[in-house]
Amino acid sequence: MEMNLLPFFASALITLVTGFIWYNPKVFGTVWIREAGLTPEALKNGNMIKIFGLTYIFSLMITVILSALTIHQSGAVGMVGGPPxxxxxxxxxxxxxxxxxxxYRTFKHGALHGFISGLFFALPILAINGLFERKSWKYILINAGYWILTLTLMGGIICAYA
Known part of the structure; x- marks a missing residue:
């Protein structure tokens, strides 16, 4: 089973693209800033190259797990000892x-598994952290919604094109 690596690199960009839209002040950005206890001025501080670079690297790590969750043939390949x-x-x-x-190598199937991953993995993790950090449900749901959407899109791309 040959894997095309380009979709992994492309889908890792989804975290940045959806983040630019999702956390835009015209979408959820204004509410998120308030609920996070931040200010627009505070967000201007920080090394953005480092933040975006590490985000992309972490996103690549996520694509590896999503491929195992969305591409069922990976399990069959693993049963024979892997590609070698x-x-x-x-x-x-x-x-x-x-x-x-x-x-089941379609965008729709991968998106379903990405959505399930977001709903049953990302949401509980973010909710647990948010509860202990004493964050509001608005804050938790904005972040969880972002990850549910992002994982849905990433799963679709990886399943259909990898």
């Missing part, structure tokens, strides 16, 4: 991949 051992796998593996090698 595909050539020595039993004939039943080749037959399975011939029948199901591209099954």
């Amino acid at each position: 051992l595909i050539a020595t796998a039993k004939p039943s593996f080749a037959a399975f991949m011939a029948d199901y090698g591209t099954a």
Whole structure:
């Protein structure tokens, strides 16, 4: 099973693109700034190259996990010992991949798994942190909504094109 790496690098940009839109003052930015206890002036401080660079690196890490969650054929490849051992796998593996090698490799399917990941993984993590940090539900839901949308888009891209 050949993997195209370009969708991983492209989908990692989704965190930045959706963030620019989601946290824009005309969308949720003004409310988020208030609920986070920040000011627009405070947000101007900081090394933006470092922030955006690390965001992209962390996003690449997320794409690796999303590929395992969205591309079900990865499990079949893992069962034979990974890509280096595909050539020595039993004939039943080749037959399975011939029948199901591209099954569920659509944007829609990946988006579903990305959405589920956001709802059942990102939301609980952010909610737990927010509760202990004494943040409002507005703050928690703005951040969780961002991650649900972002993971939905990332999952769709990875599943359909990787």
